[in-house]
Amino acid sequence: MGDPVVYQPGSPRFVTDPYPAFDTLRAGPPALYDDATRQWVVSRYALVDRLLRDRRLGRTYLHVADHAEFGRPPEPAYLAPFWATIRNGMLDREPPDHTRLRRLVSAAFTARRVEQLVPRIATLAGELVDELLDAGSDGSPVDLVAVLAEPLPVTVIAELLGVPESDRSLLRPWSAAICRMFELDADRADGMAAAAACAEFGDYLRRLAATRRATPADDLLTALTQVADADGGRLSEDELVGTCVLLLNAGHEATVNATGNGVWALLRHPEQHAQLRADPAALLAPAVEEMLRYDCATPMFERWVLNDVTIGDGTGGTEAVEVARGAELALLLGSANRDPAVFADPDRFDVSRSPNPHLTFGAGIHFCLGAPLARRELAASVGALVRRVPKLAAAAEPAYKPGFVVRGLRSLPVTVR
Ligand code: HEM
Known part of the structure; x- marks a missing residue:
């Protein structure tokens, strides 16, 4: 018998396959305190869904309290550029600020703008699949993450915002350094690197925004410089930068990982892969949703308890848990997605x-603003693969990167013929 499977977000073994530990957690109390992370871990679907929408919780507490009141140390000065950037994006704001920011950004990042991009996304996916076919034409393994999963969302978000092609290689290292800070084990060196990335990224975006103000273009950055709400309120310069960093990070990290994890799930289930190939017109949309569910690229998001909450209702043989203001919750989206109370045969x-x-x-006020774009991108990549690479197969068991919060494959070696 192997060791018992426990919740251990810092362990590569757990990150590779967190699902047995999620099963154990869901069978336990509604919220379980984890000493290592100092977080209350919530694993059942109904609770995760409800708490994501619960206004007694927040992504931040700084609009209602200071660090001392929440028992947290003061922020080191070297992190100032990092926090300034992050807190100027909507994801780390709460109402009424969040409401204002989300409304302004949504006025520029519209459903119409995403729909207009669909042909371009299809063309890009087609070109990248050509490259995959070329690279693997001699039967040798090709890394699907490097050739398709990574370049598609990165190119799409950069083109959408209007970042010139010559500058794009700058973006990914900045995003990677910033997203590293969302992991539970980020240290001082990570903090310094993230702060430096924020300072450089911010300077770059300020210069680019200035050129768009002088010479407007048909891109999202120009639209973001122009949006105004009914009272004439606009995004401040810092909010504009925080928003662009958030959009670029999401485009760089979440979709890349969702594509890699999703295609690996498909290749691990050849009979499902065959079904999808046989009828992509009917099955592509549900297959994309299943890829998003089955091996979640965003398995955990955090919330601060702003006012005391009771988690659970004492049913199912487990007692409700009282969690006081000042505590932090780890909401396990990845576990919710495998909850048999909601999904029949959830590991299938x-x-x-x-x-x-x-x-x-996610769910509630912070529900992913980029979900329609991410779905279009996944449908384009997976659609092109099933239509044009009928012999696609995994060439080796892929390895996951060490991160749990931003969870994805290092590489996905495949053969194409
Ligand atoms: C498959 C890919 C993606 C996944 C799995 C994902 C997941 C998520 C999740 C779970 C949240 C909510 C976090 C929370 O409640 O704490 C979120 C928020 C957000 N996402 Fe995504 N995302 C993806 C792609 C994108 C893309 C492509 C964009 C934009 C280009 C984007 C932009 C955003 C923004 C702006 C927010 C903040 C919304 C708010 O605070 O109101 N995401 N995402």
Whole structure:
């Protein structure tokens, strides 16, 4: 018998396959205190869904309290550029500020803008699949993450915002350094690197925004410089930068990982892969949702308890748990997605699963603003693969990167013929 499977977000073994530990957690109390992370871990679907929408919780507490009141140390000065950037994006704001920011950004990042991009996304996916076919034409393994999963969302978000092609290689190292800070084991060196990345990224975006103000273009950055609400309120310069960093990070990290994890799930289930190939017109949309559910790229998001909450209702043989103001919750979206109370046979990968109310994009006021774009990108990549690479197969068991919060494959070696 192996060791018992426990919640251990810092362990590579756990990150590779967190699902047995999620099963154990869901069978336990509604919230379990984890000493290592100092977080209350919530694993059942109904609770994660409810708490994501609960206004007694927040992504930040700084609008209602200071660090001392929440028992947290003061912020080191070297992190100032990092926090200034992050707190100027909507994801780390709470109402009424969040409401204002989200409304302004949504006025520029519209459904219409995403729909207009669909042909371009299809063309890009087609070109990248050509490259995949070329690189693997001699039967040798090709890394699907490097050739398709990574370049597609990175190019799409950069083109959407209007970042010139010559500058794009700058973006990914900045995003990677910033996203590293969302992991539970980020240290001082990570903090210094993230702060430096924020300072450089911010300077770059300020210069680019200035050129768009002088010479408007048909891109999202120009639209963000122009949006105004009914009272004439606009995004401040810092909010504009915080928003662009958030959009670029999401485009760089979440979609890349969701594509890699999703395609690996498909390749691990050849009978499901065959079903999808046989009828992509009917099955592509549910298959994308199942890829998002089955091996979640965003398995955990955090919330601060702003006012005392009771988690659970004492049913199911487990007692409700009182959690006081000042505590932090780890909401396990990845575990919610495998909860048998909501998903029949949850460990089965089923490209025709319907309904599929997974929580991979969150819920409530912070529900992912980029979900329509991410879905379009996944459908384009997976659609091109199933239509044009019928012999696609995994060439080796892929390895996951060490991160749990931003969870994805290092590489996905495949053969194409
Ligand atoms: C498959 C890919 C993606 C996944 C799995 C994902 C997941 C998520 C999740 C779970 C949240 C909510 C976090 C929370 O409640 O604490 C979120 C928020 C957000 N996402 Fe995504 N995301 C993806 C792609 C994108 C893309 C492509 C964009 C934009 C280009 C984007 C932009 C955002 C923004 C702006 C927010 C903050 C919304 C708010 O605070 O109101 N995401 N995302």
